[in-house]
Amino acid sequence: MATLKDIAQKAGVSTSTVSRVLNYDASLSVGEETKKKIFEVAEELEYKSKKRVTKKMKGKLAIVNWYSEAEELQDVYYMSIRLGAEKRAKALGYDYYRVYKQNDFIEETDLGGILAIGKFSQNQVKQLQSHKVPLCFVDYLPQEEVDSVVVNFKKAMRRNVDYLLEKGHTKIGFIGGEESFSDGTGQWVDPREKFVRDYLKRKKLYHETYFFKGAFRVEDGKRNMLRALETLEEENRPTAFIAANDAIAIGCLKALYEKNVKVPEDISIIGFNDISTAKYITPALTTEKVYTEEMGMSGINLLQERIEEGRDVSKTVILSTKRIEREST
Incomplete structure (x- = not known):
């Protein structure tokens, strides 16, 4: 398990700052970028290193987040999914870019697929489908016949x-x-x-x-x-x-x-x-x-199946969970 000292060293801040940020100390006065760096380092240090596989580029992937960057800091659950997806995309040789809350324009040029993280309305689902590229939702199961990764x-x-x-x-x-x-x-x-x-x-x-x-x-x-x-x-x-x-x-x-x-x-x-x-x-x-990292990775894997193997049948991956017993019960 990563220690506060490990996180502090990689983030370039003091151990006390890490502790107060991770404990959501409202009285702490630090910038949003510093908070984001600490949360991202904490998530990254949880991940096990995985062997990278070199793949020929198949176009860029758009990773669409229903949260804004600021909202990610209030609940790092979606940040963790995103980081897992990005790591898997990089390992498979895909380039990617982030889109937050669909406010940013999704580039059509060389667009290979879309990974949508979070909750999306029917109108938003149709908008994403309109790009006519492989599409997968993570942490959401739309009514439409699309790929998705969800939790039991x-x-x-x-x-x-x-x-x-x-x-x-x-x-x-x-x-x-x-x-x-x-x-x-x-x-x-x-x-x-x-x-x-x-x-x-x-x-x-x-x-x-x-x-x-x-x-x-x-x-x-x-x-x-x-x-x-x-x-x-x-x-x-x-x-x-x-x-x-x-x-x-x-x-x-x-x-x-x-x-x-x-x-x-x-x-x-x-x-x-x-x-x-x-x-x-x-x-x-x-x-x-x-298993948020696995959720993000599974979403990228589903996109890869569509892009590289031509799968045209919708697939839903349902992941199990595990209770971690600590001091609050």
């Missing part, structure tokens, strides 16, 4: 509920997120919330007042945990919360620390994604690991 959310969320039940928790809450498509045509509905809700109903343990929702950001996780502490009486509040992502979970931990609520003695927290910062938070975050 249902299995993961049921496993987390069962894990908490085994630890003796019967009052389980959920803090989720909601996001809108960047073109303003609607909202993306997170299946994790539905799967937790349905599974708790099956177990006859569901309480509507235990569910909260905001954005997929640290500050919203903190805000919703504070709401839970304020609106639910101590004897009736959940003894464990599942967060829809690690950024939300980190915000929850900050709120609990602020209110002197002990973790995991009073309330346990489980995150989702296992972003590189999860292990550096205090207490270290128990979370469901999503």
Whole structure:
């Protein structure tokens, strides 16, 4: 595992700066470029080196991100997917360029394929399809017949509920997120919330007042945990919360620390994604690991099959997850 010192040395900053950035310290005054460098180095040091394969260039790949560069720093999940995709593209001999939120023009000249990372509306999907090149979505399954790489959310969320039940928790809450498509045509509905809700109903343990929702950001996780502490009486509040992502979970931990609520003695927290910062938070975050590097690599592999092998049947890759148990449960 990479240490804070390793990250600091490669990023060219102090160890204390790395620690405060990875802990989302709002009082730290550093530039966005410095933050971006630290997050990218932290993600890169998690990757295992892979043998490079030299391939003849088949045109450029456009890596389209539904997040802006600034939003990537609030939730490095998508940055991790992007870095995995870029590493795989480079290893296969493809040139690539980044497009953020479809605000940048996708170059038509020598365009070999498009990798779309994140959530896209039907209109945006059609717009991407209009380029008439191989197209793959990562972390999203459109209604259209296209290639995609997704996570088995249902299995993961049921496993987390069962894990908490085994630890003796019967009052389980959920803090989720909601996001809108960047073109303003609607909202993306997170299946994790539905799967937790349905599974708790099956177990006859569901309480509507235990569910909260905001954005997929640290500050919203903190805000919703504070709401839970304020609106639910101590004897009736959940003894464990599942967060829809690690950024939300980190915000929850900050709120609990602020209110002197002990973790995991009073309330346990489980995150989702296992972003590189999860292990550096205090207490270290128990979370469901999503193999983000593999997601990005799989997306590039699907594009390669289309470009070099001529595959014309749509394919969906579903990746499993793994719980990483640390100090927050």
